[in-house]
Amino acid sequence: MLQGLSDLGQAYLSFLNPMTLLYGLGGAFVGIVMGILPGLSATLAIALLTTLTIKLSPNDAILVLICSYVGALYGGSRTAILLNIPGTAANAASCADGHALALKGQAGRAIGIATSGAFVSTLIGVVCLALFTPMLAEVALKFGAFEFFWLALFGVTMSGSIVGSDPIKGWLMGLLGLLLAQVGQESLYAYDRFTFGWDELSGGIGLIPALVGAFGLAEVLTTLADPIERKIADLKDSVLPRWREVIQYRWTVLRSGIIGVATGLLPGVGEDAGAWMSYASAKALSKNKEEFGKGSIDGLMAAETGDMSSIPGHIIPSLALGIPGSAPSAVLMAAMIIHGVQPGPMLMIDNPQFIYHVVAMTTLASVTILLFGLFGVRPLLQVLKIRRGILMPIVFVLCTVGAFATASRLFDVYVMLAIGIGAFFLRRRGYEMAPLVLGLVLGHLLDKSLRRGLVLSDGSLLPFITRPICIVFAVVTVFTILMYVPAFKAAVKAAVAAVGNRLATLLGRKAGA
Template sequence: MLNGLQDLGAAYLSFMEPMTLLYGLGGAFVGLIMGILPGLSATLAIALLTTVTINLKGNEAILVLICSYVGALYGGSRTAILLNIPGTAANAASCADGFALAQQGQAGRAIGIATSGAVTSTLFGVIFLATLTPLLSDVALQFGAFEFFWLALFGVTLSGSIVGGDPLKGWLMGLLGLFLAQVGEESLYAYDRFTFGSEELAGGLALIPALVGAFGLAEVLMALSDPVERKIHDLTDSVLPRWRDLFRYRWTVMRSGLIGVFTGLLPGVGEDAGSWVSYAAAKAVSKEKDQFGKGSIDGLMAAETGDMSSVPGHLIPVLSLGVPGSAPSAVLMAAMIIHGVQPGPMLMIEHPDFIYQVVAMTTLASIAILLFGLFGVRPMLQVLKVPRDILMPIVFLLCVVGSFAVASRLFDVYVMVAIGIGAYFLRRRGYEMAPLVLGLVLGPLLDKSLRRGLVLSDGSLIPFFTRPIALVLATITIFTFLLYVPAVRRAIGRAASMAGQGLRSLIGRGASE
């Protein structure tokens, strides 16, 4: 434990340089702008900034990305409060009470509540990030090729629930990502797969152009095809947090912080789940239930606390297991791989100090959003007045430049455009892109682990099911898949109902006797 505290202290000191702090503030600023603009997202912010930071040192680049992640979720509360349009999906629960407060002339107070809840809950989640990640990593060190296969397959299975409400569409996109990950020379024998004689395809599809196309270009096309009319509520009161609100609703902050971290730990459950579950829990125990949806401070505090504390929660399985639980964390994991850090069980061996560096990065991100929340609200809201037909071409230019800058290959730009156009039509049909990225990221690991396992076992599948950890992971993966089958879900529901009736009858019989 003492060594861990020393590593944590060293991580904080390593980020105290002026230029590093400037990178963190810059990442949070860009994330805030992305969050404030309706239709853009934390996922897009991370994807675009990955291209911009490609030549930075790994730690500095990942600092920028984590700060943009936190900043985007925080910035999304602005449009939820002022426009009744969530800046990101995680801010949807903030619309009802935040917008109601704005209509009552308390928009500044609502923003202050969002700021205080976001900062305290992020710092609350950082404590769990620092303590739980090393524990999970120690367990994960026992993984071999057989366990890695099931872990990767479990991640792809989660594509059915990571976004959207249709598991089949999620699985199809996850499988499409797995297929695209197989394009190029395979890792064991350098044999060309799906290249059709193209030397460019022999190198595989680069991850950054794929990310930028799936989220950047597709988002540009979606935004231009569906413009949104906006009317901003003016800020007439102070945006400084009222600390008496934070003290009065301190138990809401604690409860929602725990809920956010717990939902973040669950793979496939996004930041919006932390927000909605926290909101529902606050309403269930509140003495002011009738105020929810009409401008409840308790409700807004719970919603903003629940989604922000889920960010450190999502980072825990990413770092320790290499399994992202949401769309932004999936793209962040891909960015870590690009910058030379492989999240997962081997992280404690290859980069033992990186976990504590991520803790320091997340802390700096929370400080950055506090500074911008206190002093930069009014100027940053001016970006909402920029017409989309001006803003989106700028985003498209960043997509092109970012894709080309990675390897100075025009082919990467073609990949970005092809995937972006395909992603646009798929999104119009209700298919989300996060499962595609999940398949792209986990595809190489699944492929290598399967074939290495078969080599070690002389072609036998038995070790994939007989090794203790592999058996547990196989059981969880198969059970997770079956949960999405309607017949199985109905059977589980009937069994639970019958068990409940039986328990109630036993209790009633005991009481009568």
């Protein structure tokens, strides 16, 4: 315990220098701008900044990415309040009450509430991040090649629910990512697979060209194909938060912060789930339910607290298990790998101090959004006046430069273009790209673990289904898939209801006795 506190203190001290603070402010600024612009997202912000930070040290680069992650979700509340358009999917729950307040001439007050809720809830998540990540990582140290195989397979299974409402499409994209991960030389004997005689493919599909194509170029094409123009609500009142309101709704903040972290711990449950569950909880427990959707301070506070606290919640399984829980955290995990940090159970052995560095990074991110939220709102809103016909070509240039700069290969630009164009058409058919990236990231681990396990067991599959941790992962993986079968899901609900009724009957009899 004392050693952990010492490591945490050293991590905070290591970030108290002007250059590092500047990186944090810059990352948060870019993230907020991306969040403010409707159609752009935290996922795109992380993907683009991964290419621009490739020459930085791992700690500085990942600090920029985490600050942009937090900043993008925070910035998305601006358009939710002023335009009734969620900047990111996680801000959808803020639209009803946030925009209702803006229509009443209280847009500044709504932004102040969102700022205070985002700051406090991120700190709640930081505390959980510091407490739970080392504990979960200690358990994961017992993993071997057999357990890693099931861990990777479980992660790909989560692609069915990581985004969207159609699990089949999610699994198909996850499997496509697995297939792309097999391109190039395999890990044991360096034999070329699926290269079709192209020497450029021997090294496999690069993560950065894939990320930039799937999220950057596809977003540019999607935005240009479906432009949306909305009128901005006036911002006349002060944006400084009323701290008495924060104190008044302290239980809402605490409850929603815990709900956000809890939903973040569940792989496949995005930030929007944390926001909606917190909003529903606040409405259920409120004495003024009729105000929700009409400008409720309680509702807006719950929504913003729930989505922001889920960010540290998603980072916990990403670091400890190597399983991201949302689209932005999947891209963040891929960026960590690119920068030489391997998330997963071995992190506590190879680089245990890094966990505490991430805690310090997330704390710094929460402070930066507070500063921008208090003093930079009006200048940042000028970004909304930029025409998309001007902005999107700039983003496209950044995508091209980012894909080329990492390895100085023109072939990577072609990969980015091919994946981006393909992603554009797939997205228009309802297929999301986060499962593709998840499959691409976990595909190498799955392939390597399967082959190593077979070597260790002399070709036997028994260890994959007889070791205790493997059994747990196998059962959970199969159960997760079956839960998307309507008949099985209905049977599970009926069984749970029957057990609940039986327990209620037994408890009633005991109380009567």
